[in-house]
Amino acid sequence: MKTQLFLIIAAVILSGVSVSQAAVVFFDTADPMVEPGETISVSIFSTVATDSIRMDQISDADFGVASDLYLNPNYNSPLNEGSLVNTGGVLIEGVSTAMITAFPAVSGVLYSFDYLVPMASPGHIITIFADPSNDAVNYVLCDIGLGLTPITPESLSLTIVPEPTTIVLLAMGGLLLARERR
Numbered sequence: 001m002k003t004q005l006f007l008i009i010a011a012v013i014l015s016g017v018s019v020s021q022a023a024v025v026f027f028d029t030a031d032p033m034v035e036p037g038e039t040i041s042v043s044i045f046s047t048v049a050t051d052s053i054r055m056d057q058i059s060d061a062d063f064g065v066a067s068d069l070y071l072n073p074n075y076n077s078p079l080n081e082g083s084l085v086n087t088g089g090v091l092i093e094g095v096s097t098a099m100i101t102a103f104p105a106v107s108g109v110l111y112s113f114d115y116l117v118p119m120a121s122p123g124h125i126i127t128i129f130a131d132p133s134n135d136a137v138n139y140v141l142c143d144i145g146l147g148l149t150p151i152t153p154e155s156l157s158l159t160i161v162p163e164p165t166t167i168v169l170l171a172m173g174g175l176l177l178a179r180e181r182r
Contacts, residue, residue, distance in 0.1 A: 024048045025110075025140045027128050027156035034126075034158045036119045042128055043112035044153050049105035049143040055082065055095040055153075056136035058113075062126045065116040066091035074106045090131065091115075105143060122162040129155035 028045040044053070052075065058066070069081040075097035082095035095111060115128065130138035130152050139150035 023154040024142060024144065025050070025151045026154035029115075029156060029158070032156070032158050033161045034117045035163050036117055036160060038117045040115050040117065040158075041112055042115045042156060044110045044140070046107050046110055046140060046142065049107050050110060051100045051105050051141040051143065051148050052076075052097045053095060053110055053140045054097075055111070055130060055138045056093060057090055057131040057133065057138065058082075058092040058095070058128065059090045059131035059133075060115075060126055060128045061089050062118045062120060062124075063089060064091065064118045064126065064128075066113045067116070068114040069095075070112045071095065071097065072106050072108075072110050076100050091128070099141070110140060117158065117160070120160045122160055124160040126158040126160070127155050128158070 025044065025046045025048075027042060029040050029042050031040075034040055044055070053071075065086050066084055069084070069092065071079050071081045073079065076099065078096075078098055080094055080096045082092045085091060085093050092113065100106070117126070120126065130136075132138060132152075138152050140153060141148045142151045143149075144151075
């Protein structure tokens with residue numbers, strides 16, 4: 001029991017460390033520590049100016065559910081928010097924009113959607129990513145000082161944490177075990 005509690009606490013601490021600090025385009029969320037059944041907002045975020053976006057396939061391997069698609073309206077038409085799939089691990093297909101004809105280009109939140117976290121045990125890690133399978137093309141054209149460069153957004157890792165009630169019960173059980181051993 002103590003080992004399980006330690007592993008859960010370690011997972012919570014380690015997953016709070018962000019590895020996407022150096023990325024210029026990445027999937028992002030307010031808090032990567034999620035509960036099963038929770039709905040969170042996920043975005044594709046850019047720290048640099050972008051010219052267009054094409055995401056043929058956005059997936060997870062855990063069968064979460066996407067909804068409420070949003071594509072930044074500052075891109076040029078035609079704008080395609082994509083289609084919800086929510087089958088076989090594929091969340092969304094067919095996000096695209098036209099090239100921007102004049103700067104300033106788009107940065108910050110480029111695209112977003114709501115994500116219903118699937119049921120999974122504490123410590124399980126869910127990854128949302130630009131899925132290259134079936135010859136899918138996924139990139140954001142970015143201005144990084146070398147002209148426009150296609151960059152695939154860095155994946156997002158979410159860690160399942162116990163519900164608050166479960167944490168309280170685990171803590172109480174740990175205290176009872178410690179008390180019995182004295």
